[in-house]
Amino acid sequence: MTMSEAAEQSNGEKVLAFLDLATFEDGAAIRGGCLVTDGLTRPMEFRVSGAIRPTSLQKVLYGDTLHEYVCNDLIGLPILQTLESKPDLVLVRDAEFLKLRPKVDVPILWVRGTVDGQFVLQTLPGYEQEAEEARDALPRRLRGRNILEPFVRIRNALEEAHSLKVGEVQKS
Numbered sequence: 001m002t003m004s005e006a007a008e009q010s011n012g013e014k015v016l017a018f019l020d021l022a023t024f025e026d027g028a029a030i031r032g033g034c035l036v037t038d039g040l041t042r043p044m045e046f047r048v049s050g051a052i053r054p055t056s057l058q059k060v061l062y063g064d065t066l067h068e069y070v071c072n073d074l075i076g077l078p079i080l081q082t083l084e085s086k087p088d089l090v091l092v093r094d095a096e097f098l099k100l101r102p103k104v105d106v107p108i109l110w111v112r113g114t115v116d117g118q119f120v121l122q123t124l125p126g127y128e129q130e131a132e133e134a135r136d137a138l139p140r141r142l143r144g145r146n147i148l149e150p151f152v153r154i155r156n157a158l159e160e161a162h163s164l165k166v167g168e169v170q171k172s
Contacts, residue, residue, distance in 0.1 A: 013039035014137055017087035017106075018150040019097055021075055022158045029053050031162055032075030033154045036085045039139040041150050046157060047079045050167030071096040072103075080104055089134050093151050098124040109134050111147055119147050 016039070021032040029051040036045040052074050054066060062069055076097050080090065090108045092098070101108045101123070107130035110122040121131040138147070161167075 014088040014139065015039075015044065015085055016041070016142075016150075017080070017083065017085075017090040018154055019076060019079065019090055019092045019108075020151050020154045020158075021071065021094060022155055022162075024051070024159075024162045025053075029162070030070055030075070031158050032071075032079055033158045033161070034079045034083065034090075035150055035154050035157070036083060036087055037150060041139075041142070041146075043153075045083060045085045047082055048158060048161045048166055049075050049079060051162065051165075068096050068099060072100050076100045077103060080106075089137065091147070091150075093148075095122070098122070101127055107134055111151075113148055 015036060017034055017036045019032070019034045021030055023030050030053075031051055032049040034045075034047045035043060036047075037043055052070055054062070054070070059066060071094060077100060080100070087106055090097075090100075090104075090106055091111050092108060093111060095110045098108055098110055107123070107127065109131060112120045112122065114120060121134055123131045
């Protein structure tokens with residue numbers, strides 16, 4: 001057992017993943033990012049997708065299913081499959097990511113803030129019990145407005161990655 005495994009067992013710390021996406025270039029480019037943290041939301045791992053730029057033909061052919069396809073097939077599943085740190089929970093801000101749940105073996109929870117500064121966790125229909133278990137499993141410091149703070153970090157990291165053209169082929 002490693003020191004980190006021992007520490008996790010002794011204090012019941014959860015490994016959390018925050019999965020989100022952002023659009024750039026007036027909506028022409030989309031990037032996804034996943035921040036894996038310890039229970040104190042200190043970063044353990046970060047993954048970012050390359051820029052996804054759907055063509056006009058793809059927009060026509062996919063229609064209103066394009067967002068679902070981008071979220072799940074091009075961003076969510078590939079990122080989650082490459083994580084080295086296995087999360088206990090995946091928290092998302094876009095409900096479209098909930099459709100990943102049947103394809104992965106970790107609870108995926110949509111986090112929504114409420115007007116009174118609290119939050120609601122929602123799952124894909126059929127997985128409601130996971131929302132109750134997740135609420136109890138969340139570290140105490142995240143049981144309020146702080147639960148959305150890691151998404152701000154992801155957004156900032158995605159902006160940085162996009163400005164650096166991370167994952168894009170350099171033309172010579």
